[in-house]
Amino acid sequence: MSNTVLEKAAVLFAERGFAGTSLRDIAEAMGMTRPALYYYFNSKEALLQELVRGVTGSGSQELRRLRERTDIGAAEKLRVVVSTTVARIAESPLRFRLLERNEAELPAEILQEHHTSKGRILDELTKIIADGVRSGEFRPVDERIAAFSVIGMINWIAWWYKPDGPSTPEEIAREMYEMASRGLVRGADRMPASGVEGAVALLREDLTHLERLVSAGGSAS
Missing domain, CATH: 1.20.5 (Single alpha-helices involved in coiled-coils or other helix-helix interfaces)
Structure with a gap:
């Protein structure tokens, strides 16, 4: 039920903006009373914070764990980054669009948490690419620019992906990894x-x- 509430809140935040949406609006859209909604979330700020943590917070933690693995190389880590991020965005693209559209309206504390998590995602992916460059698995590229490029390519899915479209998330992930690997993996296109x-x-x-x-x-x- 809490995930359903989050999805409904994301829809209303995207349509009306965070400032223009009340907890009553969310409760009515869910067909429940405000006291019933309090069982899951006691404020719209708590709802928004959970959305932020689900989008960028958990992503940064997963990326760090992936980077620290020693059983796979940088290219495989890149493939996992692409496939898992594509799957997450395709599952709920509205949540990603919501945060990008409403950053100016986010409460300061939540905005800071969002920016911190985004920075950690960039840093972790930059380190994965840097590890690949040092090991010789990746070409000698500017690691941060490469990380920005990969993240930007994947995040755009939130704006154009459609569940009934011609490509599945798995197919999109394979194609995107192919494009990223051709620019990074040594020997991929030599x-x-x-x-x-x-x-x-x-x-x-x-x-x-x-x-x-x-x-x-x-x-x-």
């Missing part, structure tokens, strides 16, 4: 565009990776 020119480009990529390794070794000593 066919030279033209003989010598293409070979030189690959050598430059390898040289950049070597320079990073040498630089990291020097700074660590």
Whole structure:
């Protein structure tokens, strides 16, 4: 029932804005009294905070646990990030749109929590990509720019995904991982565009990776 209340609240917040929605509105939309709604949430701020934690809070915690795993490599971690995030957004895209549309109306404490969680998600994904670059699994890219690109690509699902559309969440996740991996995984797309020119480009990529390794070794000593 609490998840149903959250979904209904997300709909009303998205339609009317957070400031324009009262707890009475949510209770009436649920077909229950306000005292009955208090059993689940005692204020609309509590409802909103739970929505924030479900969207960005839990995501940042899951990403940290994934980054700390030692049984899989960076490419597999990236695949898991893409697949789980796509699935979460596709399950409830309205919740993601709600937060983006109503950030200016969020109470200061909830807004801070939301921004902190978003920052942690970016940091954790940046570290996963940086680990892949250091190990040689990923190309020598700017880790933060790459992380922003992956997050931006996935988050747009909330605006265009439709359950009755032509692609399932699993198909979308596979396609998005394919695009992300071609830009990051070393060897994923290493066919030279033209003989010598293409070979030189690959050598430059390898040289950049070597320079990073040498630089990291020097700074660590």
